[in-house]
Amino acid sequence: MELIDNLKNVEENIAKACEKAGRNRDEITLIAVSKTKPVEMLQTIYDQNIRDFGENKVQEMCDKIEVLPDDIRWHMIGHLQTNKVKYIVGKTALIHSVDSLHLAKEIEKQAAKKDVTVSILVEVNIAEEESKFGIRKEETMELIRQIAELPHLHIEGLMTIAPFVENPEDNREYFRQIRQLSVDIKAQNIDNVSMDILSMGMTGDYMVAIEEGATMVRVGTGIFGERNYNI
Numbered sequence: 001m002e003l004i005d006n007l008k009n010v011e012e013n014i015a016k017a018c019e020k021a022g023r024n025r026d027e028i029t030l031i032a033v034s035k036t037k038p039v040e041m042l043q044t045i046y047d048q049n050i051r052d053f054g055e056n057k058v059q060e061m062c063d064k065i066e067v068l069p070d071d072i073r074w075h076m077i078g079h080l081q082t083n084k085v086k087y088i089v090g091k092t093a094l095i096h097s098v099d100s101l102h103l104a105k106e107i108e109k110q111a112a113k114k115d116v117t118v119s120i121l122v123e124v125n126i127a128e129e130e131s132k133f134g135i136r137k138e139e140t141m142e143l144i145r146q147i148a149e150l151p152h153l154h155i156e157g158l159m160t161i162a163p164f165v166e167n168p169e170d171n172r173e174y175f176r177q178i179r180q181l182s183v184d185i186k187a188q189n190i191d192n193v194s195m196d197i198l199s200m201g202m203t204g205d206y207m208v209a210i211e212e213g214a215t216m217v218r219v220g221t222g223i224f225g226e227r228n229y230n231i
C-alpha cells in the first residue's frame with residue numbers, strides 16, 4: 001500500500017540521517033503531519049505504530065481527536081488564534097507555535113481554568129521571512145524569560161519552519177543557528193524551561209535537520225502525499 005511504503009521510505013531516510021550524524025533513532029520523534037487528510041489515512045499510519053500526529057487547524061484537530069484512538073499525541077503546529085486556545089488546551093501533547101506573550105498568556109489562562117500544565121515550543125522565524133509566523137531570533141531569549149513566569153506553561157524547546165528550498169542544504173545553516181540558539185538558552189538555566197526539543201525539518205529537508213540536531217521532524221507530504229486545499 002502506498003501510504004505504508006511512503007512511511008517506510010521516510011523511516012529509512014531517518015535511519016540514514018541518524019547514521020550519518022552518529023545519532024540514535026530513538027532521539028528523534030517522527031510527527032506525521034496529517035492536516036487536510038481524512039481519518040482513514042491517519043488510522044492506516046497509526047496502525048504502523050505512529051502515535052504522533054500534527055495538525056494546523058483547531059477545528060480539524062478536535063474533529064479528529066473525537067474519532068481516533070486516545071493514545072495519539074496531538075501536536076498543534078499551526079498559527080494559533082487566541083480565541084481558539086480554549087478548544088485545545090488539555091488535548092494537545094505539545095503546542096509548537098507559540099510566538100507571542102499575548103498567546104502564551106491566553107494559554108496560561110485556559111490551562112489554569114482546567115488545572116493542567118501545557119507543554120509548548122517557541123516558534124522562531126529563523127530566516128526572518130515576511131510570510132511566516134514566529135519570533136525573531138534576537139527576541140527569543142526575552143520572550144522565553146517572560147513565558148517562563150507563567151506557572152501552567154512549560155517551555156520544552158524551539159520550533160522553526162525553514163524556507164521552502166529546492167536544495168535542503170540551503171537550510172543547513174538555519175538549522176545550525178536554531179540549534180545554537182537552543183544551546184545558548186539552555187545555558188541560562190531558566191526555571192521552567194528545558195530546551196530538550198528542537199522541532200525542525202519537513203518533507204523537503206528533514207534529513208539535514210536531523211544531521212543538525214532536530215529531535216522532532218514534521219513530515220506531511222512525504223507520508224500522506226500532496227495536499228489538496230480545494231476540497
Ligand SMILES: *Cc1c(COP(=O)(O)O)cnc(C)c1O
Pocket residue numbers: 033035056077078161202203204218219220221222
Ligand atoms: C504542513 C506543515 C508541515 C509538513 O509539511 P510537508 O512539507 O508536507 O512535510 C510541517 N510543519 C508545519 C508547521 C506545517 O504547517
